[in-house]
Every structure is written in structure tokens, then in C-alpha cells.
Amino acid sequence: MKLDSREREALASILDQLTPRVAGTLSAGRRAYDDPTLQAEYDRWVRPEVEHGREADIDVVRSGLSSGEDTLPLTEAQALCWLRAFNHLRAAAGEILGIDADGWEEQTDAATRARPEFGILIALGWIQEELVAALES
Template sequence: MRKWTRKTSLSGLRLRSEMDAREAEVLRSLVGAVTGLLTDRAQSAPQDDLAALTGLQVGNTTPPEDPRLARLLPEFHRSEPGSPDAERAGLNSALRGLHEPEIIATKIAAGSVVLETLPPQGGKIVLTAEQADAWLTALNDVRLALGTALGVDADTPDRLDSADPRAPHLDVYHWLTWMQDSLLTAMAP
């Protein structure tokens, strides 16, 4: 992948890069996997008669069991030492039920923009500012999900021993980080 560049013309800001076919295939697969996780979560939401009458979407009220989804859809409030956990659990449940459908829809829409603007066989990528924002959201979601699956934390080294089965995946994680940073840098005025 080439570093993102910024071009401004009469038609507005455009961000450009280029990917080879293999990179496009990897990114397409990762974005598709995260979008699939989110879609499954949305479809697992309970059906609510009141929601059907009002048109108000209702989401799951319990946190996801999958650690990747839990990272993408964290609790709204974290318990502090000495606070009543039952009260926090009720608040988190209510907020999750109200807001999770919109959060998931936004994340899926961002992933869809990547899939729509990424040439299937690789090649030039040209994005508007709005599409670039969606790419940043989707890249961040993929990084969070992959980082969670790999157990990436502050103590994770930049390189793992080649015998470690996570080593090639960590390289992909670093590539996603570089891509996200390059796009952010290109978007900055």
C-alpha cells in the first residue's frame, strides 16, 4: 500500500492511495468479518412489540460474550470501587438497549463504505472526506477486533518470534495501524 496523499480541487478534498490485490483481499476479508460480527449481534436483538409500533429500534441489553464484540461495544459506564454494581448494571443495560442499534448501524455503514470504495483486485483508491472518515472508523474497528483476538496490550512487543502463531497477524495489525495513521495524517490540514 502506498502512503495516503491529499489533493484539493474544485470538486473538494480527495484522499488517494493504492493497494495491491493481496492487500485489498486481506482488508476486504477483515472488514467483512467485523461487519459480519456486528450484523450477527444486531440480528440477535430481541423483538419488541412496542418497538414494532413506534419504529424505535431496541438492541440487546446484555453485553456481548465474544471479547471482540465486547471491545467494539463496551459498557457505557464502568463500575468504580465502592459503587453499587446493580445500579450500574441496570444503567448499562438500559443505555445498551437504546443506543446499541445505532452504534452497530454506524459501524456497519463505515465497513460498507470501505468495501464499496476498495477495488476488489487492488488499484487506486480515491476517497472524499466523508468516505475517509468511514475508512477511519472501519480501520479502527478492525484493529480493535484483531488486537483483542491477538491479546495486544501495552506490553506486546513490536515483533513476535516467528514460531509464535500470532506473528503474521501482528504484522497485519501493524499494517492497519500504519494505514490508519497515514490516512489521518493526509486528512490533517
């Protein structure tokens, strides 16, 4: 992963801005079960693991950004952490923008496109595409 100092600073700022919202996307997300008892069991046994995984993915990105290096050699496992972390951050940005379904790209108005979260959503998506391409090569 090649990132100059400005790009690292921008990504670190995105992490700082959206990480607190990531947990909110999990709790506001769809339920695993319609049955309240089953959902409570899911929340008790599975949700902590999911939350820990999200935090760990974001920590891997934060660690890479804080290295100060323009070229970050990522293992496959680290690249997958970056992909998942960016997915979490994109979900948080999407929640802020009110995006809750596929096809949002065609339905986005000019006011939404002018918001910083929209730029974050697009930028993180582009980085994800680059990471996927690197993993496939």
C-alpha cells in the same frame, strides 16, 4: 488512497475474516455504566446506533475495495469511515491476540508476532497513519 489489486484483495480478506468479530468486540467491551439498569438503558438506546455505525463504516471500505480501481479518491467523510472501520478491525484482531491495554507493542512475544492477526494489526495501523497524514495535508 492507492491500492493495487493484491492490496485490495488482502484488505477484502481481512474484512471477511474480522467483520464477524467486530460485533463481539462491542459486546465484550467495557461497560458504559456500573449500574445494571443504566447499562441496560444504554444497550437499548445507544448500542444499536453504535453497531449500525460500525457496519456502515465497514460497508464504505468494502464498497471502495470492490470498485476495482487502483486509486480511490476518498472524500474526508469516506476517509474517516475508513479510519473508524480499521479501528474496529484492529480491535477485533487485538481481541484475538489477547491485547487489552496500551503498551502491547513492547510486551509482544515472538509467538504472537508470528500470528497473522498481528500482521493485520500492524498493517491496518500503518494504513491509518497514512490516511491521517493525507487528511492533515
